[in-house]
Amino acid sequence: MDKYEHGGNIYVYKEDVIDFSSNINPLGFPECIKDSMDVAVLTKYPDVNYAQLKRSISRYVNLKDENIIVGNGASELIYLFVRAFSLKRPLIPSPAFLEYERAVILSGGNPLYYEIPEKDGYVIDADEIVNRLLEVDSVIIGNPNNPTGKGIKRKDVEYIVKEAKKLNLPMMIDEAFVEFIYDYKEYQSLDFIKDYDNLFVVRAATKFFGLPGLRLGYGFGSENLIKRLEAYKEPWTVNAFADAVSRRIFEDVEFMEKTRKYIREEITYLTSEMKKIDELVVFDTLTNFMLLKLKHMHVGDLKEELLKRGILIRDASNFRYLDDRFFRVAVKSHDDNVKLIEAIKEVLK
Amino acid sequence: MDKYEHGGNIYVYKEDVIDFSSNINPLGFPECIKDSMDVAVLTKYPDVNYAQLKRSISRYVNLKDENIIVGNGASELIYLFVRAFSLKRPLIPSPAFLEYERAVILSGGNPLYYEIPEKDGYVIDADEIVNRLLEVDSVIIGNPNNPTGKGIKRKDVEYIVKEAKKLNLPMMIDEAFVEFIYDYKEYQSLDFIKDYDNLFVVRAATKFFGLPGLRLGYGFGSENLIKRLEAYKEPWTVNAFADAVSRRIFEDVEFMEKTRKYIREEITYLTSEMKKIDELVVFDTLTNFMLLKLKHMHVGDLKEELLKRGILIRDASNFRYLDDRFFRVAVKSHDDNVKLIEAIKEVLK
Numbered sequence: 001m002d003k004y005e006h007g008g009n010i011y012v013y014k015e016d017v018i019d020f021s022s023n024i025n026p027l028g029f030p031e032c033i034k035d036s037m038d039v040a041v042l043t044k045y046p047d048v049n050y051a052q053l054k055r056s057i058s059r060y061v062n063l064k065d066e067n068i069i070v071g072n073g074a075s076e077l078i079y080l081f082v083r084a085f086s087l088k089r090p091l092i093p094s095p096a097f098l099e100y101e102r103a104v105i106l107s108g109g110n111p112l113y114y115e116i117p118e119k120d121g122y123v124i125d126a127d128e129i130v131n132r133l134l135e136v137d138s139v140i141i142g143n144p145n146n147p148t149g150k151g152i153k154r155k156d157v158e159y160i161v162k163e164a165k166k167l168n169l170p171m172m173i174d175e176a177f178v179e180f181i182y183d184y185k186e187y188q189s190l191d192f193i194k195d196y197d198n199l200f201v202v203r204a205a206t207k208f209f210g211l212p213g214l215r216l217g218y219g220f221g222s223e224n225l226i227k228r229l230e231a232y233k234e235p236w237t238v239n240a241f242a243d244a245v246s247r248r249i250f251e252d253v254e255f256m257e258k259t260r261k262y263i264r265e266e267i268t269y270l271t272s273e274m275k276k277i278d279e280l281v282v283f284d285t286l287t288n289f290m291l292l293k294l295k296h297m298h299v300g301d302l303k304e305e306l307l308k309r310g311i312l313i314r315d316a317s318n319f320r321y322l323d324d325r326f327f328r329v330a331v332k333s334h335d336d337n338v339k340l341i342e343a344i345k346e347v348l349k
Numbered sequence: 350m351d352k353y354e355h356g357g358n359i360y361v362y363k364e365d366v367i368d369f370s371s372n373i374n375p376l377g378f379p380e381c382i383k384d385s386m387d388v389a390v391l392t393k394y395p396d397v398n399y400a401q402l403k404r405s406i407s408r409y410v411n412l413k414d415e416n417i418i419v420g421n422g423a424s425e426l427i428y429l430f431v432r433a434f435s436l437k438r439p440l441i442p443s444p445a446f447l448e449y450e451r452a453v454i455l456s457g458g459n460p461l462y463y464e465i466p467e468k469d470g471y472v473i474d475a476d477e478i479v480n481r482l483l484e485v486d487s488v489i490i491g492n493p494n495n496p497t498g499k500g501i502k503r504k505d506v507e508y509i510v511k512e513a514k515k516l517n518l519p520m521m522i523d524e525a526f527v528e529f530i531y532d533y534k535e536y537q538s539l540d541f542i543k544d545y546d547n548l549f550v551v552r553a554a555t556k557f558f559g560l561p562g563l564r565l566g567y568g569f570g571s572e573n574l575i576k577r578l579e580a581y582k583e584p585w586t587v588n589a590f591a592d593a594v595s596r597r598i599f600e601d602v603e604f605m606e607k608t609r610k611y612i613r614e615e616i617t618y619l620t621s622e623m624k625k626i627d628e629l630v631v632f633d634t635l636t637n638f639m640l641l642k643l644k645h646m647h648v649g650d651l652k653e654e655l656l657k658r659g660i661l662i663r664d665a666s667n668f669r670y671l672d673d674r675f676f677r678v679a680v681k682s683h684d685d686n687v688k689l690i691e692a693i694k695e696v697l698k
Contacts, residue, residue, distance in 0.1 A: 029391065213592075215585060235448070237425070239590070
């Protein structure tokens with residue numbers, strides 16, 4: 001697997017597959033966006049200031065427009081944060097989303113990795129992060145973390161942000177998956193930006209709102225932090241469709257509640273079924289995907305066998321500190337989840 | 350006017366205006382894209398390699414897929430080129446599109462500007478560029494150039510590229526407007542990439558295909574140059590709509606021919622009418638927009654008077670070497686063009 005290859009790249013597979021490698025909302029997207037699809041929006045530049053879009057997001061998260069920046073998915077904002085603060089030595093608890101590392105290296109930096117211990121099921125220990133703050137110039141954390149599915153609770157997040165602020169270190173928290181957590185309010189850190197001007201929180205419509213093709217991300221921070229990012233931002237990176245349809249998706253509370261309820265049910269089902277399979281080590285997850293480890297088989301062989309059965313999993317061997325026994329699967333429809341379990345049982349029996 | 354403010358930012362005006370500030374194809378966009386609008390494409394990540402999109406573009410320009418990179422409008426590719434080659438001291442014949450300068454400065458560089466002489470009607474002298482190559486680390490040129498509307502002919506382009514190559518200097522030519530030129534084949538430089546591996550040519554669907562909201566740009570270079578850019582590129586920056594609809598627009602030859610014919614007629618009309626107005630200095634243009642200078646009035650006053658008449662022009666005073674007597678207008682529908690002439694005559698009489 002290529003060093004920075006992602007899940008969800010179905011374009012390299014010829015046949016139709018059930019794609020468990022991509023961790024997108026299995027319920028689809030808010031229906032309202034269908035009504036906003038109008039080709040006319042393409043004939044004008046999107047508002048380079050995205051005033052109306054920011055207003056919609058600000059209502060959703062209960063922050064001011066000045067605390068918001070929008071971008072081409074979460075990725076643009078991750079790269080922008082690294083560049084705007086010239087980060088050369090961030091602390092990245094790992095395994096982690098590969099783009100953090102790539103963004104830093106392409107900016108001429110060299111991250112410090114904290115290896116999240118497998119023996120604790122990949123729970124991140126806030127003290128381990130705080131203990132390393134003197135060695136780094138910033139902190140980048142996924143919460144919940146990809147590919148482990150583990151999260152850091154609010155009080156621990158605040159503890160880290162507070163200690164980082166004492167040392168004047170910027171900190172980015174990637175919350176691309178936080179809204180999938182049933183009790184997400186115990187994990188989200190948006191309201192900390194009022195007290196900690198070193199904090200940047202990133203989210204996106206990609207995963208939770210099921211719209212990876214739309215390319216809409218958004219970030220939150222103090223007014224000064226957002227101004228700094230805007231000074232480095234390239235213009236018009238959010239396309240006019242994303243601008244137009246996003247004005248409604250954040251109001252669809254029913255879609256959001258339904259998603260959280262569904263994910264909780266299905267991840268409970270997947271976890272309990274996976275735990276019945278002897279060959280697997282199952283890591284409990286908070287969110288819509290889970291990390292698994294094969295005790296003996298290599299993931300390449302499992303992936304190949306499952307592909308023959310029309311199922312695509314995420315080979316997780318290219319994540320730092322993981323090896324060719326690890327894979328990741330995401331929640332799909334219940335029928336598809338059943339097929340996944342049956343296929344894995346068949347291959348591993 | 351803000352230092353990097355662009356035309357076309359209609360979002361700051363409350364009333365409906367005829368927007369001459371934005372230099373987009375006045376005939377709209379290829380009709381075929383309406384058939385490709387399918388919300389389903391948003392539910393998947395775009396192909397991170399954009400294989401099919403590159404194939405469509407390669408057929409359009411008659412180059413290989415390996416010579417093509419796609420991006421979020423031309424802007425992403427401009428910024429990417431500057432970053433991938435760590436350009437610190439490019440030569441930028443100016444006045445020029447503002448994003449070249451901004452990209453360089455945000456990357457910690459400091460461009461060298463060659464002032465294109467007003468007395469020659471802003472014709473770029475290739476010798477003037479070649480004479481400065483020893484002082485710079487690269488060359489960035491718009492062809493045709495924005496806001497002047499002047500172009501550099503193929504043999505002069507090749508002369509510059511060749512001399513730059515001798516010194517191992519990368520060179521970017523921004524051809525965002527080249528397809529509007531009636532005899533564009535005399536100006537475009539795509540076929541030079543076979544012989545000059547220092548050359549990067551940028552285009553976009555934004556202007557010529559009338560789709561600024563879509564955010565689709567594409568660049569051309571040698572296989573090695575493209576590989577270098579890809580190594581620095583952020584993933585998925587072209588959204589799935591752009592990916593999907595673009596598979597057809599490049600086949601709409603009728604739209605392209607009709608556009609060129611229309612632009613030639615209307616720019617001829619606008620130029621001859623503008624030349625009848627004593628207060629104006631008119632600079633001849635090759636493309637779909639033109640630069641004008643007021644002999645006595647300030648552009649702020651003209652803009653204000655025209656806004657009262659429902660017309661928006663591009664205050665060009667924030668372009669380097671221009672001042673508050675310059676403005677730019679783009680071709681619109683013939684009726685709108687007539688309204689523009691009448692309104693300007695009325696204000697300047």
